[in-house]
Amino acid sequence: MSFFDQTLIVKLLLAICIGGLIGVERELRSEAAGFRTLMLICVGATLFTIFSQVLGEKTSPDRIASNVVVGIGFLGAGVIFRGDGRVNGITTAASIWVTAALGVGIGSGYYIASVYGGLLVFTILWVFSSFDHYLDRLNKVRDYKIVYPYEDGQQHKYEDVFRKYGLKVVESTQSKTGNMIKGTWTVRGKESKHKAFIAYVLTDNTINEFDF
Numbered sequence: 516m517s518f519f520d521q522t523l524i525v526k527l528l529l530a531i532c533i534g535g536l537i538g539v540e541r542e543l544r545s546e547a548a549g550f551r552t553l554m555l556i557c558v559g560a561t562l563f564t565i566f567s568q569v570l571g572e573k574t575s576p577d578r579i580a581s582n583v584v585v586g587i588g589f590l591g592a593g594v595i596f597r598g599d600g601r602v603n604g605i606t607t608a609a610s611i612w613v614t615a616a617l618g619v620g621i622g623s624g625y626y627i628a629s630v631y632g633g634l635l636v637f638t639i640l641w642v643f644s645s646f647d648h649y650l651d652r653l654n655k656v657r658d659y660k661i662v663y664p665y666e667d668g669q670q671h672k673y674e675d676v677f678r679k680y681g682l683k684v685v686e687s688t689q690s691k692t693g694n695m696i697k698g699t700w701t702v703r704g705k706e707s708k709h710k711a712f713i714a715y716v717l718t719d720n721t722i723n724e725f726d727f
Contacts, residue, residue: 522624523565530554530561530621533633537614540640546607547594553614556587560618568622587615610640652706656685661716662697662724670696677702680712695723 534557535550542549548556560583591608613636620629661673670689677684682704689698702709713727 525626526561526565526621526624527558529626529629530557530618533557533617533621533629534614536633536637537610537640540637541607541610544644546610547604548590548607548611553610556590556611557614557618557621559583560587560615561622564619564622583615583619584612587612606640610636654703655706655709656701656703657709657727659700659702660698660724660726661700661722662695663719663722665691665694665696673698673700676715677712680715681705681708682712697724 531554534554537557538548538550538553541553563583591611594607594611595604613632617629617632617636620632659673663672666672674684674687677700682702684700685703686701687698689696691697716722716725716727
């Protein structure tokens with residue numbers, strides 16, 4: 516393989532284009548792995564695949580390329596975190612994973628499949644995001660913290676209020692300090708129902724603290 520190998524240049528340029536295409540979408544959404552990161556991942560996977568074909572020609576040419584999948588898992592895990600009552604970053608982690616797969620495809624010479632795959636991934640990330648937001652509004656998860664005076668027999672007052680507004684409690688904890696009850700709830704339901712609940716609680720003058 517010479518320095519000016521035309522096939523090598525084509526593979527690297529294609530990896531830059533496909534990785535950059537997916538990276539642009541992630542960058543515009545201010546995700547942890549953006550334009551340069553996904554471009555480097557695609558180029559790196561392409562190079563590992565090319566090297567595996569040369570170094571493992573007499574033994575197992577797929578050994579190095581197969582380890583790309585293992586190595587990419589560490590990068591994917593780094594962008595996943597929990598917050599706002601849900602796990603975030605899974606889509607970006609999946610983008611990293613599939614970008615590496617496209618890089619392996621390019622390095623193996625499957626240009627058409629890699630191009631179609633890259634366009635499909637971009638379409639899923641860009642076009643279907645509106646549908647994803649719509650689904651999120653139908654089944655939104657929020658965390659609430661309410662501190663209110665203790666009243667006999669009213670320990671589960673807000674569980675009843677959540678049900679009244681059509682919200683489902685996923686997880687809850689409550690504690691009593693002095694004459695005050697502090698409760699935290701993870702609640703699931705339509706966005707409109709969350710707004711109605713928040714509007715109701717904001718009018719309750721007995722509440723000392725309300726985080727939402």
